[in-house]
């Protein structure tokens with residue numbers, strides 16, 4: 207149980223399980239975090255331990271890998287990952303799929319259209335693309351690059367470099383023991399470092415945005431209005447590339463900084479960031495920024511739509527990491543399959559509880575929804591085999607989405623026409 211107070215906690219005397227009409231859901235949960243608290247609070251839901259039968263499973267990706275293929279799932283059963291989620295959530299595979307998608311767009315639609323996929327920094331998978339990387343590296347000497355192990359998280363193993371010599375060291379991999387010398391070198395991506403991040407108070411930050419996919423075929427995507435910006439605790443400078451507290455904004459890294467204060471925090475809620483940017487740059491620019499982020503979410507998901515094994519039992523709550531540069535251009539850094547639900551403060555805990563409750567409401571084990579909803583709690587339906595338009599909402603209340611949930615165009619066949627819309631401002635739509 208979390209040390210934080212659960213919002214709307216009703217305590218053990220709650221008799222809602224006995225209310226008529228609430229279906230009993232047997233759930234299994236492999237994670238010890240906020241999700242446990244949320245599942246325990248859910249009226250009518252009971253935890254299943256060990257090998258018991260379950261209707262709903264919030265598992266970690268390790269459990270999925272070991273058990274998914276051996277599990278028989280009845281029609282109503284739901285699980286929180288797609289079988290090969292890693293096609294989007296592994297750094298090297300995400301880039302591979304995006305590059306292929308961009309290439310296909312260029313061939314089928316044209317260069318202009320393909321350029322709308324230019325939202326991820328130039329990236330190479332190592333060791334396989336080492337020679338291509340070296341060519342690119344030599345083309346722009348003096349640039350900063352970042353090396354990231356493909357299968358690690360929380361900033362582990364990441365370093366910045368400007369000289370090929372540093373990669374040589376990695377290639378030789380002097381850190382490996384004699385027994386490990388026969389095994390393959392660890393896979394990394396080498397990625398152009400965004401050298402001009404947008405700074406607030408001299409500090410770099412990245413954005414965490416939550417996107418829920420309930421189906422890949424047809425693609426159905428929900429965007430969460432709340433999210434946050436994660437700040438570094440040290441003022442940004444390119445003169446010292448070895449300082450991880452300056453360059454890596456993930457909380458897992460920042461919370462080990464000597465002067466980290468969890469309550470003061472290194473986070474801003476999305477609304478706060480949006481207000482700040484609007485005051486500085488005006489509504490139009492900020493709306494364009496959020497529209498470009500929507501473009502990132504939809505195109506990245508479309509890039510794996512044909513690769514992900516669609517399964518009606520599966521849904522996925524992705525944590526998108528987005529970095530802004532000084533021109534307010536959003537860059538896709540990474541997509542996480544298991545975004546951390548560990549809270550860093552009471553406010554953060556409450557936000558994560560709301561996020562998870564709303565996720566359960568969209569997944570709808572209880573069968574409460576009609577299937578026509580465009581908005582559920584903090585979620586807006588942004589894509590339902592095509593864009594979901596919005597016209598009547600007060601956009602001031604939005605954390606991100608530039609889509610509106612009131613007028614759904616339904617299924618549109620011409621996907622590319624839809625995608626062109628993504629980047630163009632909507633005529634006649636009130637901005638923000």
Ligand SMILES: Nc1ncnc2c1ncn2[C@@H]1O[C@H](COP(=O)(O)OP(=O)(O)OP(=O)(O)O)[C@@H](O)[C@H]1O
Nearest residue numbers: 327359360361362397398399400453454455456540
């Ligand atoms: N290309 C880049 N340019 C600038 N900064 C970057 C770049 N890639 C990563 N970073 C910084 O490094 C941090 C960690 O990167 P990334 O999210 O890819 O690694 P990770 O170890 O998987 O982190 P996590 O598991 O917490 O998501 C980012 O939050 C960002 O601040």
